Amino acid sequence: xxxxxxxxxxxxxxxxxxxxxxxxxxxxxxxxxxxxxxxxxxxxxxxxxxxxxxxxxxxxxxxxxxxxxxxxxxxxxxxxxxxxxxxxxxxxxxxxxxxxxxxxxxxxxxxxxxxxxxxxxxxxxxxxx
Amino acid sequence: xxxxxxxxxxxxxxxxxxxxxxxxxxxxxxxxxxxxxxxxxxxxxxxxxxxxxxxxxxxxxxxxxxxxxxxxxxxxxxxxxxxxxxxxxxxxxxxxxxxxxxxxxxxxxxxxxxxxxxxxxxxxxxxxxxxxxxxxxxxxxxxxxxxxxxxxxxxxxxxxxxxxxxxxxxxxxxxxxxxxxxxxxxxxxxxxxxxxxxxxxxxxxxxxxxxxxxxxxxxxxxxxx
Ligand SMILES: [Zn+2]
Numbered sequence: 001x002x003x004x005x006x007x008x009x010x011x012x013x014x015x016x017x018x019x020x021x022x023x024x025x026x027x028x029x030x031x032x033x034x035x036x037x038x039x040x041x042x043x044x045x046x047x048x049x050x051x052x053x054x055x056x057x058x059x060x061x062x063x064x065x066x067x068x069x070x071x072x073x074x075x076x077x078x079x080x081x082x083x084x085x086x087x088x089x090x091x092x093x094x095x096x097x098x099x100x101x102x103x104x105x106x107x108x109x110x111x112x113x114x115x116x117x118x119x120x121x122x123x124x125x126x127x128x129x
Numbered sequence: 130x131x132x133x134x135x136x137x138x139x140x141x142x143x144x145x146x147x148x149x150x151x152x153x154x155x156x157x158x159x160x161x162x163x164x165x166x167x168x169x170x171x172x173x174x175x176x177x178x179x180x181x182x183x184x185x186x187x188x189x190x191x192x193x194x195x196x197x198x199x200x201x202x203x204x205x206x207x208x209x210x211x212x213x214x215x216x217x218x219x220x221x222x223x224x225x226x227x228x229x230x231x232x233x234x235x236x237x238x239x240x241x242x243x244x245x246x247x248x249x250x251x252x253x254x255x256x257x258x259x260x261x262x263x264x265x266x267x268x269x270x271x272x273x274x275x276x277x278x279x280x281x282x283x284x285x286x287x288x289x290x291x292x293x294x295x296x297x298x299x300x301x302x303x304x305x306x307x308x309x310x311x312x313x314x315x316x317x318x319x320x321x322x323x324x325x326x327x328x329x330x331x332x333x334x335x336x337x338x339x340x341x342x343x344x345x346x347x348x349x350x351x352x353x354x
Contacts, residue, residue: 008232009302010214014288016305062310063303064214064231 002077006060007068007084017062023047024055024069025088051075053093058082142252146245147264157184158270158330159350167334167348174347177278180337182350183271187244188324189237190230191251193260198235201254202227205247210235217301219316226316228301236312236324238271268327275320278344283321285340287313291321307336 003012029035029043048054054074059067071080071089073096080091148155159182162168171181191198199210208218211229219226228236239247248262274282283291289304290296291313301314309332312324325333334348 008214014305016288017303062305064234065303066231 002079004058004070004079005082006063006066007082008064008066009060013060013063017060019059019061021057021059021067024057050093053080053091053096055089055092144245144248144252147267148242148245155185157182157350158325158327159184159334159348162331162334162348163350163352165331167331167338168350169347170352171349174349176276176341176345176347178274178276178282178341178344178346179279180341180346180348181273181275182348183273184350185241186266186271187237187239187241187247188264188266188269188271189239189244189248189251190263190265191235191237191260192233192262193255193258194233197255197258198260201251201258202235202237205250205254206237206239215300215302217299217314217316219299223316226314228312228314230303230312241266269324270327270330272323272325272333272348273320274323276344278341279320282337282341282344282346283313286336287311289313296321306333307340309333 002015004015004018005012006018026043029039032040035043052073052075054072056070056072057067058070059065066085068082068084069087069089070082071091072078073080080096081089083089159168168182191202195210195212203209206220206225206227208220208225208227210227211218214229214232216229217226218228225239226237228238230236237244237247244264244266248264251262280291287304287306289302296302296313296315298315298317301312303310303312306313306323306325309329310326311333314322314324316322323333337348338346340346
């Protein structure tokens, strides 16, 4: 079981209270009439499926019922940060790679998953070698 | 049912008193369970947990900016809007409360019959401000849990940490209760409150009875308003 930090309730809550809602930061074309079918199709149907850092929208459905964003590692399930709608992530695939190369643990101080730190540091060491 | 009024808020909003007239009997969300013999009249039953419904209270959902609403609620109700997430402010005698639900949403609970007048006064006070008030009194009900084993009962039912360090007095959270959702409130030292939805009320009653069987739990509710 995960504990997930809700940026609106300002505390960690049981995973059961949340629901994932797909990729975050999708921008609807401002003028749908003038975009190509391909661009519109991309916007409507095509989503990233990265191995590693991913930004997702989640909803605290049984708590405050607000949507917010999560930066998550899809290989370790580790939640690196959560942040409100309208804000940008501080951890991206690029920053995570740089920090790994410099031997810096990705989510220093920002552990969202109770009890996950020792396990995940081992996993991170394995992936970087 | 009273006539709809269109005066408030520049005539843009239809408001009406949702309390039926005296000749029509009101049925609380626990009515179905009462009909099936699961809910007793209030009898001060002795047990390690006591569950009592407070039916027919006035429940209002306020939405809008915190500063605007705070000013109006303090002026019209004499209670300030909880400044922090998960805050619950209760008045001196415990019969009126304002609760944080989300960053732009609060739940006001007042004694039954006061909500229509309060809604009108708030609308008048707020004028042209950007806000919404919805009377949800018919859709949910308040249930009080007290007794030595109330916390133990909740520990079997909710995922939330109900110890005093997790849920101190003056805190209220929306959380999972036996696979459904409730609002769990800690208004005072003596007990807890659950705000349960009408459509899940019978399920919640049956859950409470089952989980509380070992404590001799009974669910009580006043038989009429
Ligand atoms: Zn929340």
